Amino acid sequence: MELLDSNVDLKELQKLQGHADRVWGLAWNPAPHNCGGASAMLASCSGDKTLRIWQMGPTHRFDCSTILEDTHTRTVRSCAWSPCGKFLATASFDSTTAIWKYVGGDFECVATLEGHENEVKSVTWSSSGTFLATCSRDKTVWIWEVQPGDEYDCVAVLQGHSQDVKMVQWHPLVDVLVSVSYDNSIKVWAEDGDSDDWHCVQTLNEGSSGHASTVWSVAFNSSGDRMVTSSDDLTLKIWDTSSAISQTDTEGFASWRHLCTLSGYHGRTIFSAHWSSEGIIASGAGDDALCLFVEEKGNSIEEPSYRLLLKKEKAHDMDINSVRWNPKDQRILASASDDGTIKIWEVREIS
Amino acid sequence: MTLGLINANPVVHERRERLSRADDPPHYPYPHPHPHSHPDDVLDALDVFDSVRDIRDPEHPYSLEQLSVLSEESITVDEKLGRIQITFTPTVQHCSMATVIGLCLRVKLMQCFPPHFKVDIKVSPGSLANEEAVNKQLNDKERVAAALENPNLRQLVDECLYSSELYSY
Numbered sequence: 001m002e003l004l005d006s007n008v009d010l011k012e013l014q015k016l017q018g019h020a021d022r023v024w025g026l027a028w029n030p031a032p033h034n035c036g037g038a039s040a041m042l043a044s045c046s047g048d049k050t051l052r053i054w055q056m057g058p059t060h061r062f063d064c065s066t067i068l069e070d071t072h073t074r075t076v077r078s079c080a081w082s083p084c085g086k087f088l089a090t091a092s093f094d095s096t097t098a099i100w101k102y103v104g105g106d107f108e109c110v111a112t113l114e115g116h117e118n119e120v121k122s123v124t125w126s127s128s129g130t131f132l133a134t135c136s137r138d139k140t141v142w143i144w145e146v147q148p149g150d151e152y153d154c155v156a157v158l159q160g161h162s163q164d165v166k167m168v169q170w171h172p173l174v175d176v177l178v179s180v181s182y183d184n185s186i187k188v189w190a191e192d193g194d195s196d197d198w199h200c201v202q203t204l205n206e207g208s209s210g211h212a213s214t215v216w217s218v219a220f221n222s223s224g225d226r227m228v229t230s231s232d233d234l235t236l237k238i239w240d241t242s243s244a245i246s247q248t249d250t251e252g253f254a255s256w257r258h259l260c261t262l263s264g265y266h267g268r269t270i271f272s273a274h275w276s277s278e279g280i281i282a283s284g285a286g287d288d289a290l291c292l293f294v295e296e297k298g299n300s301i302e303e304p305s306y307r308l309l310l311k312k313e314k315a316h317d318m319d320i321n322s323v324r325w326n327p328k329d330q331r332i333l334a335s336a337s338d339d340g341t342i343k344i345w346e347v348r349e350i351s
Numbered sequence: 352m353t354l355g356l357i358n359a360n361p362v363v364h365e366r367r368e369r370l371s372r373a374d375d376p377p378h379y380p381y382p383h384p385h386p387h388s389h390p391d392d393v394l395d396a397l398d399v400f401d402s403v404r405d406i407r408d409p410e411h412p413y414s415l416e417q418l419s420v421l422s423e424e425s426i427t428v429d430e431k432l433g434r435i436q437i438t439f440t441p442t443v444q445h446c447s448m449a450t451v452i453g454l455c456l457r458v459k460l461m462q463c464f465p466p467h468f469k470v471d472i473k474v475s476p477g478s479l480a481n482e483e484a485v486n487k488q489l490n491d492k493e494r495v496a497a498a499l500e501n502p503n504l505r506q507l508v509d510e511c512l513y514s515s516e517l518y519s520y
Contacts, residue, residue: 075500214487317467319492
């Protein structure tokens with residue numbers, strides 16, 4: 001029976017406590033077995049300047065296995081795992097991005113990426129494992145190439161946004177980057193085939209049915225033909241790229257068009273949205289609520305649309321900053337909040 | 352930071368006479384191990400105003416109340432929903448101190464009221480040339496968090512907040 005057609009609820013499995021300040025970001029390890037055979041690993045980063053790693057034990061409960069501290073001198077805002085699961089990048093308000101490597105049961109800081117003029121807001125690792133991208137209040141997006149021996153070379157400093165860049169996210173299949181900003185726009189960046197120069201291939205702003213206020217997050221679906229953005233304008237927007245998709249054709253990802261706007265579900269800034277491999281969109285907002293949306297299966301002639309599957313009011317005691325689906329278990333969702341906690345949820349069908 | 356005061360000649364008003372309230376202490380001392388609960392005491396605009404009226408202006412040795420930057424009427428509270436809205440009026444149209452005042456208000460409210468309260472701070476319509484831009488910045492919690500990690504800015508905010516002890520009753 002298809003989950004998407006039935007009634008569901010969101011069951012709280014566990015509340016993870018320990019951070020001494022708001023939790024800003026979350027990242028599930030895409031290959032936890034490469035870190036000493038772990039079954040699930042979740043990284044969380046906080047205003048308390050630390051990164052915590054939570055590992056699932058034999059009883060399916062998460063425990064904090066590692067605290068990475070004394071490296072960043074200010075808030076750690078964002079974290080991202082490499083595709084192989086052995087490296088973790090942490091982006092901080094101290095303007096640096098640290099790279100940690102799993103070595104013999106522990107994490108060592110093997111590199112520090114410097115260059116941004118002020119707070120780094122987001123870091124993302126390409127699925128090819130070749131690139132990292134970071135963005136900052138300094139309005140730029142930096143692209144870093146991973147070299148042998150834990151070296152990272154900056155290959156591009158991308159200017160174009162007129163304000164603070166809130167988040168960057170690599171496309172799941174090709175080396176195309178999307179950035180979202182306080183300037184209310186979404187930008188798509190790709191490498192010029194001939195010159196290896198990175199440039200902005202598309203800008204989605206209010207004129208192109210884009211957002212009317214700060215865009216806080218962007219996430220792709222697993223097939224990479226849709227993306228969802230969330231904003232201070234209280235809406236979520238779904239974007240579609242209708243071109244034929246092939247593994248190598250990056251040009252296909254330069255023409256995104258607005259598909260659908262979801263409004264009226266959240267009463268305050270929507271800080272995060274994430275797409276599960278099954279196609280459920282989760283959103284978390286400043287109204288302390290968590291929402292789930294799915295595509296409306298209906299008349300194939302009409303434009304695709306999305307409907308609310310579930311809204312969990314008071315999912316946390318305070319703002320929700322990040323929602324992330326477990327890539328290894330598509331019914332498991334993690335949420336992080338200003339209340340300093342992380343919650344693990346399970347989407348269940350109810351008869 | 353500009354050289355010289357933005358507004359060298361502010362208009363100073365008398366502090367409004369304080370109504371004495373039964374059981375004087377603030378209703379939500381924070382941090383506090385147990386939430387204060389008096390069924391008769393509903394958190395209202397005056398409670399919020401009392402917590403912020405004596406914040407010192409960043410540039411002048413007067414409180415925000417004395418400079419008419421704030422008044423009780425400019426505050427809305429919904430205790431049930433956990434919302435506080437404050438509107439303030441900078442003393443001049445091109446006030447670069449507006450963001451600092453906004454920060455001071457936020458910090459004071461974080462200290463005085465339970466953490467789950469959602470606070471919206473705006474400049475009163477028409478009071479600033481770049482009103483929209485300032486409002487946006489004042490209510491971007493990531494920008495606020497980063498600003499408060501800046502030691503120089505934090506020091507300025509602390510000076511505005513703690514010198515109010517001179518005025519406390």
